[in-house]
Amino acid sequence: MKTIQKNFEEKQSIELAIGTFIISTILFMLYIISNENSTVLVIAWPFALFSIIVNVIMFFHLIEKFIYLPFQRKNIGFKIVILLSNIPITFFYYLIVMKS
Numbered sequence: 001m002k003t004i005q006k007n008f009e010e011k012q013s014i015e016l017a018i019g020t021f022i023i024s025t026i027l028f029m030l031y032i033i034s035n036e037n038s039t040v041l042v043i044a045w046p047f048a049l050f051s052i053i054v055n056v057i058m059f060f061h062l063i064e065k066f067i068y069l070p071f072q073r074k075n076i077g078f079k080i081v082i083l084l085s086n087i088p089i090t091f092f093y094y095l096i097v098m099k100s
Helices: 012-033 038-068 070-084 085-098
Strands: none
Touching: 012 038, 012 070, 012 085, 038 070, 038 085, 070 085
8 A cells, every 4th residue: 555645835834934033023123223112013013913813823724734744744843843933032022122
């Protein structure tokens, strides 16, 4: 019996993780450079909320693929780690903004 192995060629999760990281870093730098101008927060908080929602949806999508594609678990697990790496970075930005 031949085992059929599906390739998991999904690239959107890495693009999403890198994109949200770059945009949140730019917004954070704008906030710091603008001497903690609250106008930047008006843009940053809705983006952060939207980013959390979209990343959670992508996370559940990857978990589903992780369960149903056992031969691709290493690749999918790597994508999950990249996606989850935004959490401590965003938390660090949040702590800095709240302390200022």
